[in-house]
Amino acid sequence: MAILVNSTTRVICQGITGAFGAVHTKGCFNYGTKMVGGVTPGKGGTKDPNGLPIFDTVEAAVKATGADATMIFVPPAFAGDAILEAAAADLKLICAITEGVPVQDMIKVRAVLDEMNNTAPADEQITLVGPNCPGVITPGPKTGAGDSGTNPYTNAGCKIGIMPGYIHTHISQSKLGKSVGIVSRSGTLTYEAVWQTSNLGFAQSTCVGIGGDPVRGLNHIDCIRMFEQDPDTHGILMIGEIGGTDEIKAAEYIRQHVKKPVAAFIAGRTAPPGKRMGHAGAIIGGSDDTADAKIKALQAAGVSVALSPADMGKAMAQAMKLA
Secondary structure: OOOOOOOOOEEEEEOOOOHHHHHHHHHHHHHOOEEEEEEOOOOOOOEOOOOOEEEOOHHHHHHHHOOOEEEEOOOHHHHHHHHHHHHHOOOOEEEEOOOOOOHHHHHHHHHHHHHHHHOOOHHHOOEEEOOOOOEEEEOOOOOOOHHHOOOOOOOOOEEEEOOOHHHOOOHHHOOOOOEEEEEEOOHHHHHHHHHHHHHOOOEEEEEEEOOOOOOOOOOHHHHHHHHHHOOOOOEEEEEEEOOOOHHHHHHHHHHHHOOOOEEEEEEOOOOOOOOOOOOOOOOOOOHHHOHHHHHHHHHHOOOEEEOOHHHHHHHHHHHOOOO
16 A cells, blocks of 8 residues: 555656656656656647657646656756745645755745645645655566666656665565565665665665655654555665754654554764754754654654664664564
8 A cells, every 4th residue: 555656646757858767767767667658848739759648737747647656856946936826736745855945945945835734635736755854665566677778667656756776665565574664864874774674674664755844744743644654665764964953853743653563773973062964954952852852752662773874674673673
């Protein structure tokens, strides 16, 4: 069942003819994602190298293809408007991969999206993932070379973004028959967590890279809530970092509402206060922003916390009492 996306999700790419958009559209297409088109103003009526139709506007793309999700690879200065254009076209899942989006732009975007969601019914809510994130993937069975080679997968799941699809495992091909849901602020640590859990015999139900910017869409709690409600997710692996209080709030939410086993890793234990480390949101601004404070809160909530990124998979196995 998974969360957010599945093999039926129909996806377009905003910025499909740009360098990054073209490369990652091909990667998603080869993974087996139902890529149905893309948007580049001024190039409507043409096709990309995969044979996908290109449109001048998101509205035209949605009307012609029936798309229900988008991934955004437009330059930072235009990413905010691209998100709002997707929302106005009634796309319910928006994955903004672009990094470097101005914080002021995202404040305006969040205000508009929040207002739209406040008046929309539960099944019509707009979900924003990112910006500055790797995207979302619900793995499908491996039946070909996929995006690690030249031949597409067939009947696969859905990959929206830049993650290497071939490292992910569908439950039908896992040794343990258990699926882990992964939510992370870090792209590369997401891939490492997937690699470790796959090597230990786990599958992944869905992996969500929420991004490390201070103003973004989905947060840890949003994803943990969905994973808790998903019958095909048997455990949850949360990857956080210094900066902000999301992980502290997530720890309290886990303590009160989550019954499934949870493991976690918090990056940035050696980061000095006042120094931004990597992501725009990864800066210690208060006592709850430190890695140690977040680790203590998670441990108090019963979460199995890895103290090294090399032990994320082991922590998940311990939480599920498989190690």
